[in-house]
Amino acid sequence: MIRTHSYRYLFYSGIVNGIGDRFSQVAVLTLLLQLTGSGLAVGAALGLRVVPYLLLSPLGGRLADRFHKKWLLVLTDVFRIPFALSFLLVDTKEMVWLVFTAMFVLACGEAVYQPVRKSLIATIVEKEDLVKVNGWEQLLLGVVLIAGSITGGVVAYVFGTSFAFWLNGLSFVAAAVLVLPLKRPLSSSHFEKEETKKRVHWEGWMIFVVVIQLVGATMDGAFNVLISVYGAETFHLGELGVGFLYGALGTGLVASFFFSSKIKTYGLPLCLALLIVEGMLHLLASRMANFPGLWMTFVSIALIGGVWGALLDAFLMKNMKAEDQGRVFGWMESWTNVQLGLMMFASGWFLDVFSARTLGLWGGGIGIIGGVWLLFFYFQFRKRQAFTSVEEGSDVSCRNKERE
Structure with missing residues (x-):
């Protein structure tokens, strides 16, 4: 499918962009x-990457x-080139x-780039094809995680950090060029046909998706x-352990593509069930x-995370105007x-007081408890929506009889 679909330009551009980053x-x-x-300098640098998402992703x-x-993607890539080389x-x-x-x-450029990319898909x-394409997006993340992290370390070690910076600058150029042949979006009439299928209570379902x-x-x-604590300290394997665990994440994301692409029927209950399973795996x-x-x-x-992530994005794209x-x-980003x-x-603060295994226990518990509660409220909300629809239908029937 990807060889003939116009999405392939977006996929290849994302691979180049991600590996360069x-x-x-x-x-x-x-x-x-x-x-x-200073480890504090490293932590501060990583923390800075999160701040722009607060305001610039909605923008x-x-x-x-x-x-x-398409041109917004090209502009964000071109805009970042001088800063990548700085x-x-x-x-x-x-x-x-x-x-x-x-x-x-x-990070500001990335905060703008991501929601534009998702809405373009x-x-x-x-x-x-939405589930399959969002599966490709998880595959992209896995490839970037494996190839980018491992190869980036080798490149920086063998050729020096300057060479890695040059490659990142060139990756933005290549990513912008790769997305240029992207075909025009589907016509507005394509979406007008779907408007009658939009959910009346879409705003209510959005709350579930956000949570x-x-x-x-x-x-x-x-x-x-x-990831770092388990690899370096819990199992005393240092940077080698951290690298292996990141490789495991990349492997899982790549594998998630083959599972999600086989799923034909999906919805919020399946996403929530997989969220609960992921929480159990954290435990x-x-x-x-x-x-x-x-x-x-x-x-x-x-x-598991890659599968439910692909299904949830596909659910959003399919049902949203x-x-x-x-x-x-x-806003989601x-x-x-x-x-x-x-x-x-x-x-980080928690680990100063408790062990890494305790943090993992709590993290998994949040996923399980959150998933179970959301499943409960999902079925309650669905029952209430069905009840409201029946009432509205009854009112219409009564008014028709009065007119007769």
């Missing part, structure tokens, strides 16, 4: 450690609803401010902190006594990334 991230963190020797979503999405100017401790400035601006992909995303972001915030990881078992559990976590997609995806950052900060 991973190259740069590895090189920047290495550079900061070399110049400052990116609004821009996507008003302007040509790291080349940093060679002393006094120039570290430029690292933070450039990282902040690059919904306008170039037929409804029946599902926030529960997932809460789990992921704790999980992101635990299992927190109790795992050997590293190979932990590695397999991490693969399973990424696989075309003119609202940019705005909604913008904002809320989930801010929640992710807050949970990472809270997890």
Whole structure:
């Protein structure tokens, strides 16, 4: 499918863009450690990447609803090129401010880029292909995680950080060029045909989708902190352990594509059930006594998370009005990334008091309890919606009889 579909240009562009960003991230963190020797500087640099999502993702979503999405992607890529190359100017401790400035601006570009990209997918992909395409998006994340992180470390080590920065700058150029042949979006009449199928109570379902995303972001915030702690400290494998665990996540995301692409019928209950399963796997990881078992559990976590992430995005794209997609995806990116950052900060504080295994236990518990409660409220809301529909139908029937 991807070989003939216009989405392929977006997919290839995303691969190049993502791998270049991973190259740069590895090189920047290495550079900061070399110049400052401070773990606080590294943490601050990573924290800066979350801040722009608070305001700029909603802005990116609004821009996507008003302007040509393809050209917005091209502009955000081109805009980031000089800032990606500005790291080349940093060679002393006094120039570290430029690292933070450039990282902040690059994160601003990414905060705008992501909701535009998601809303564009919904306008170039037929409804029946949404699950498969969102599966490709999870595959993209897995490839970037494996190829970008591992290759980025090798490139920075063998050729130096400057070479990695040049590659990142070139990756933005290549990503912008790759997206240029993208065909025009589906015609507005395509979406008009779907308007009669839109849910009357769509705003109510949106609340469920947002809360599902926030529960997932809460789990992921704790999980992101635990990756380094499990690999380096719990199992005493240092950077090698961390690298293997990131490789496990990439492997799981790649595998999730093959599972999600086979699913034909889906909805919020299936997404919630998979969220609960992921929470159980987090609990299992927190109790795992050997590293190979932990590695397999991490693969399973990424696989399940990738599947329900693809299904949830497909659900949004299928049911949301075309003119609202940019705005909604913008706010979703904002809320989930801010929640992710807050949970990472809270997890760091938590680890000063409790063990990593306890944090993993709590993180998994949040997913399980949140998923169960949401399932309960989902069926209550659905029952209430059905009851309201019956009442409205009865009122219409009565009015018709009175007229007769």
